[in-house]
Amino acid sequence: MLRESGRLTFQRLQQRLARRGTGAVEAARQWPAHYVVFNLLHASTDLTSSPYARRRAALEALFANH
Template identity: 70%
Template sequence: MLRSRQGTDMTAAFSEIADAALAQLPADTDTGRDGELVVWEGERLAFERLQQRLARRRGAGAAAAARAWPAHLVVFAVVRLEGADLAPWNQAAKQFYEREGRLQAPRKHVERTVGEDQEEREHKLGAWIGNQRSRAATLSPERVEQLSAIGMRWA
């Protein structure tokens, strides 16, 4: 299912995106990705075309809009993988990297973050980083790319 930030189901309006995502993931996988839908018009992003796609959510109108203005999904992060919520770990790793300039923490390092609910949380980030590195061969390419983008060095 393709949902907006507010939780609106957008699968019918952008069925080609949902189909492409499903084709890349096992059917029984509970995976969440954070990203942005974009529509190109010439060499620019056309927000108004994206809005027009949303206005034609069903049936022949949706299919015609998809042909006229194909959408693309730019994925920023994998926030849930096989049911596990990765967003807090990504936030902790990014916060550490931005402060320290590297993603190498002592095994016992604990990173404190503040969630959207304003609650402070503790993450055993040093152990988590070590575990991610040791499991590198079993991680999905998307996960490796995401961790690399926030400063993970694999060697």
């Protein structure tokens, strides 16, 4: 969840997760969530034992067309 300043806010995410029904729909409109990936541990193969450079390359390749 991002603030107007562009920083992440865990508090807004918690507020959104606590809502149900129409309140959840309104919260989703008001505070859209974004999935942020920092590492790739499994794609078509287990990468957990791979060096960071290989995991990073696999992550970049996964999102190259987006």
